[in-house]
Amino acid sequence: MKKLIRLLKWLDDNLIKILLLIFIFLIPLYPKIPVKMINFTYIAIRLEDFYIVFLTIIFLIQILRKKHKLNWQFFILFSLYWLMVFLSSLWGIYIGKTIDIKHLGFLHALRRIEYMIVFFIALSAIKQKKDFFFYMTAIFLCLSIVNIYGIGQKFFGWPAVQTMNPEYAKGYLLFLTPEARISSTFAGHYDLAAYLIFFIPIIWGFYFFKNQIRYILLFTLSLITLVFTASRISYLAYLLSLFPFLIFLRKPKHLALAAVITLIFTFSSQNLTSRLKRTFQVKQIFINEKTGQVIVPQKITTKELPAGSFYLGLKEKTTSVTAEQEKLLKEKILEDVRKEAKIKGQKLTAEEEETILASLSAKLKPISTVVSDISFATRLQVEWPRAIKAFLKNPIFGTGPSSITEATDNDYLRSLGETGLLGTVFFGLIFIKLITSLFSSYLKIKDNQRLIFLSFIFGLFALLINAAYIDVFEASKVAYNFWLTAGLYIGYNQIQSKKQKEKI
Numbered sequence: 001m002k003k004l005i006r007l008l009k010w011l012d013d014n015l016i017k018i019l020l021l022i023f024i025f026l027i028p029l030y031p032k033i034p035v036k037m038i039n040f041t042y043i044a045i046r047l048e049d050f051y052i053v054f055l056t057i058i059f060l061i062q063i064l065r066k067k068h069k070l071n072w073q074f075f076i077l078f079s080l081y082w083l084m085v086f087l088s089s090l091w092g093i094y095i096g097k098t099i100d101i102k103h104l105g106f107l108h109a110l111r112r113i114e115y116m117i118v119f120f121i122a123l124s125a126i127k128q129k130k131d132f133f134f135y136m137t138a139i140f141l142c143l144s145i146v147n148i149y150g151i152g153q154k155f156f157g158w159p160a161v162q163t164m165n166p167e168y169a170k171g172y173l174l175f176l177t178p179e180a181r182i183s184s185t186f187a188g189h190y191d192l193a194a195y196l197i198f199f200i201p202i203i204w205g206f207y208f209f210k211n212q213i214r215y216i217l218l219f220t221l222s223l224i225t226l227v228f229t230a231s232r233i234s235y236l237a238y239l240l241s242l243f244p245f246l247i248f249l250r251k252p253k254h255l256a257l258a259a260v261i262t263l264i265f266t267f268s269s270q271n272l273t274s275r276l277k278r279t280f281q282v283k284q285i286f287i288n289e290k291t292g293q294v295i296v297p298q299k300i301t302t303k304e305l306p307a308g309s310f311y312l313g314l315k316e317k318t319t320s321v322t323a324e325q326e327k328l329l330k331e332k333i334l335e336d337v338r339k340e341a342k343i344k345g346q347k348l349t350a351e352e353e354e355t356i357l358a359s360l361s362a363k364l365k366p367i368s369t370v371v372s373d374i375s376f377a378t379r380l381q382v383e384w385p386r387a388i389k390a391f392l393k394n395p396i397f398g399t400g401p402s403s404i405t406e407a408t409d410n411d412y413l414r415s416l417g418e419t420g421l422l423g424t425v426f427f428g429l430i431f432i433k434l435i436t437s438l439f440s441s442y443l444k445i446k447d448n449q450r451l452i453f454l455s456f457i458f459g460l461f462a463l464l465i466n467a468a469y470i471d472v473f474e475a476s477k478v479a480y481n482f483w484l485t486a487g488l489y490i491g492y493n494q495i496q497s498k499k500q501k502e503k504i
Contacts, residue, residue, distance in 0.1 A: 016062060019055050020125050020484075023118070024138045026051060027480045028146050028195070031161035032187045033171040041104055041406065042166035048476070052114055059121045068124040071490065077433055078116060081426040085109045085401060088419045092400020098393070099400045108401030108418075115479035119487040126491025135488050136206070139481075140218060143199055147221040150184030150192065154228050163187040179271060181230045191475040193234030196226045197462040198482060200238060201245050204258075205455020208249070209448045219258075223265055230271040232279060233469035241462035245455065280370050287365050296332075379409050379469070387417035396420045411467035411474070434486055435460065441493050449496075456489050 011018075027048055034044030062068045089109045092099035099105035126132050152158040153176055160176055160183050163169040176182065181189035200222055207215035226238060239262075246255040266272060287294055337356050341348050348356070372380070387408045390399040398420035408414035415424040438453040445453070463472055463482065472478050 012067075016055075016059060016068060016121065016125050017131070019058060020121060020135070021138055023051065023055060023480075024135065024484065025142050027477055027484075028142050029185050031171075031185055032163055032169075032476075033161060034169065037170070038104070038107065039101075041107075041402075042163065042169040043107070043406065044169060044171075048480070049114070052118065052480075055121060056117055059124070063124075070120060071123055071494070074123070074430075074433065074490065075120065077426065077430050078119070081423065081430060082113055082116075084397075084423040084426050085112050085419055088397045088400045088423055090400075091394065091397045092403050096394060096399060098390070098403040101402070104402040105400050111474070111476075112401070115473075115476065116483050118480060119483040119490075122484045122487030123491040123494075126488060126495065129492070129495055132488055132492035132495075139199075139485065140203070140206075143196075144218060144221065146184050146186075146192070146195070147218075147225045150182045150225040150228060151221075153182045153184060160184075161187075181271065182225070182228045184225065186477050187475070189229040189231055190234070190470050191472070191478045193226055193229040193231035194463060194466050194470060194472045194475065194478045195481060196222050196229075197234050197238045197241065197466060198459045198478070198485075200226075201242055201455045201458040201462065202452075202485075203455075204242065204245065204254075205452045208251075208451045216257075220261055223261060227265045227269045227272050230269065230275050232272075232275055234466055235266075235272065235276075237462040237465035240465055241458045245458040249451065249454075275373075278373055279376065280372055287367055383408050384410055384413055387413035390417035391420065394420055396422055398423060407471055409470055411471050414471055414474070431460065431464075434490070437493055438489060441496050445496060453489070453493065456485070460486075 030047060032044075032046060034046055035050070036045045038044060059068065063070060086109050089099065089105045093102050093105050122135070125135070149158060153160055157175055159173040161168075161171060162174060162183055164187070168174065182192070183189050184192050186192035186195065200219060203215050203219045203222065207219070223238075226234065242258060243255065246258060286296075334353060337353060338348070386404050387410065390404050391413070393399055398416065398418045401418050404414065404417045408417065412424070415427055419427070435457055438456055442450045442453045442457075444450075460482075463478075466472050473482070
């Protein structure tokens with residue numbers, strides 16, 4: 001009986017620790033298989049949603065029992081942000097009528113709380129120094145598994161579960177083609193890449209503190225996986241975070257080592273280098289001077305990133321049209337004409353198609369210029385203007401969560417469009433508080449342990465760069481891992497700050 005009582009007491013004392021450890025492995029490793037699809041969206045309720053609700057309930061009970069504590073400075077900041085999000089939802093649903101489907105507005109608002117609540121759970125779980133290193137070891141082990149599985153997808157055909165489109169989001173097992181970008185256990189290549197670039201500077205921070213070769217091996221494994229995602233913005237964020245970190249620390253040997261490893265694996269990936277080269281392309285395009293319509297004749301293949309219709313405003317240079325270009329142009333025009341006729345329920349004869357083709361072709365002017373790829377063009381022409389328009393409609397509160405569709409591919413514009421200036425400012429204040437708290441410890445601590453704190457700041461910097469092109473803080477696996485790690489760091493920071501005060 002005494003053994004049972006001791007076991008129950010130990011379980012009670014360590015319940016949050018155990019549940020948080022499970023959470024660390026569950027979020028990155030469990031595929032995004034839906035439990036229930038939500039109407040009018042391809043966002044689904046999944047296993048992790050039930051788990052975080054269960055974990056939060058246990059956490060609240062432990063707070064009431066005074067087993068755990070809240071950090072009130074951060075809780076007030078987070079609560080103010082959550083309040084702004086819900087005010088934006090209410091405005092969008094009941095006043096501005098910018099949110100047509102009520103449950104989606106509230107769902108997107110609740111998701112913000114769901115992703116961020118883990119910050120407080122992780123923070124409260126750090127009772128002593130060894131807790132922090134215990135959890136970070138688990139995170140690095142999980143990161144290793146993610147890397148190994150991603151490489152397995154590339155070379156051994158291991159399956160993926162993605163949410164890149166509504167059909168994939170139903171939880172199908174996908175087997176990637178050789179030229180496909182890997183996603184490992186994540187929903188897509190973009191959030192896998194964001195996850196990696198956040199942890200890469202942190203890996204180096206731990207290497208400098210512990211001086212163990214396993215961290216260099218983990219860095220190399222993570223870089224290989226990052227290259228196989230072929231995510232250009234994440235690769236750029238990696239370069240702009242890790243190398244400034246090493247330069248700031250004045251580590252020339254390690255800088256050279258990282259540069260050599262990076263060059264080797266970058267140039268070994270034709271997919272990544274090809275995508276980087278094709279971000280902007282010199283092409284011959286055709287412009288309808290009356291309507292402004294742009295046609296880019298090109299062959300679309302899975303191995304090559306197509307150009308979009310956004311082009312730089314260079315001095316227009318009229319060029320002659322080759323037979324190949326003329327053929328591609330006709331094919332593109334006919335494709336668009338047939339698509340439009342199908343929408344209208346019409347069936348055109350060959351003669352009618354030729355007449356329309358001749359009429360449209362005569363109005364097009366050939367120009368050689370620089371065009372962006374279709375991914376960048378979509379952002380510039382559709383997604384970003386839509387977010388800006390939403391912000392201008394209501395600069396204070398925005399038009400509410402979910403009002404500008406599920407993706408904007410720019411977290412800053414999405415925040416402004418959905419939650420306005422108030423929501424964006426409070427969200428930004430949370431990051432400022434995180435950075436200043438950790439940088440303060442970096443300045444006060446004298447040994448190499450201080451580099452652990454600095455590495456988080458550069459990892460966050462990588463995510464902030466990535467957020468200019470991808471909605472990283474709305475990607476569940478990335479958001480969970482970020483707020484979890486941030487909570488662990490602030491918990492550890494509290495312990496170090498307390499020790500510094502005791503010394504004084």
